[in-house]
């Protein structure tokens with residue numbers, strides 16, 4: 342009987358050897374923690390479709406931020422829930438320098454100056470239609486929306502945001518934003534562009550969290566068709582030309598091939614968004630006892646690194662960092 346000379350199992354014999362030959366690793370600094378903020382005081386509300394994930398009023402946010410910092414998280418991505426009475430078609434409230442987003446940025450930068458603060462730049466939480474742009478005759482109009490988005494970015498930068506993160510998918514918004522930021526003297530404020538953002542059913546729980554589901558239609562005239570990858574590369578290329586500092590692929594788990602393609606084609610930091618529906622799936626299966634939550638979570642996160650992501654925006658940030666930290 343002939344036995345193999347090459348035995349790949351030799352390198353799998355013990356923890357020590359497995360770790361020594363491990364090709365990809367997760368570190369807490371890989372993670373961006375999304376934060377949901379709401380108006381009011383003394384509020385901490387669990388999002389029904391996102392078990393163990395909460396919306397906080399600003400006064401209760403400190404405990405959460407302390408915990409994130411404690412486990413080594415270095416960056417947060419802010420989203421705000423806007424009450425209906427402050428929503429309109431033009432997203433007017435988004436430009437309020439004393440709005441909840443702006444106030445939150447000032448609060449966090451004051452108490453946690455070293456934390457990298459990124460802000461979501463999009464109109465949907467502020468839009469009475471729940472769309473990422475201004476609606477005219479049932480259409481989401483591009484250029485007028487881009488003007489609002491550029492001003493929104495400046496307002497966030499004024500409040501002290503380190504990076505703005507446009508998640509709207511209007512054409513030309515990165516260039517407009519870069520120009521507006523530079524003109525206002527914020528040439529050091531970065532842009533993390535949601536470059537390849539797909540029209541995905543995996544955003545459902547997030548829309549519950551912010552009460553931002555589209556009031557009519559869907560987002561297919563601006564977010565990408567899940568069938569496409571060449572188009573993702575064109576989006577990324579344009580965003581880089583227009584001045585993006587980091588590009589993003591979103592969602593994550595069903596789009597690992599896109600992450601890989603972007604990483605292979607461009608020399609820029611690539612982030613991936615492990616979105617709300619992906620979080621909900623793992624949580625729900627774990628609740629039923631069908632999956633081991635920690636293992637499924639870590640495997641999914643490692644998959645992003647293996648695919649080529651440099652950064653991962655994930656609702657698992659704290660839980661995963663805690664495990665790595667130990």
Ligand code: PBG
Pocket residue numbers: 461463464465473508509543544545546547548560615616617618
């Ligand atoms: C909207 C926005 C969405 C998410 C981030 N920004 C939802 C959408 O496009 O409708 C989704 C994030 C998630 O599902 O975790 N600008």
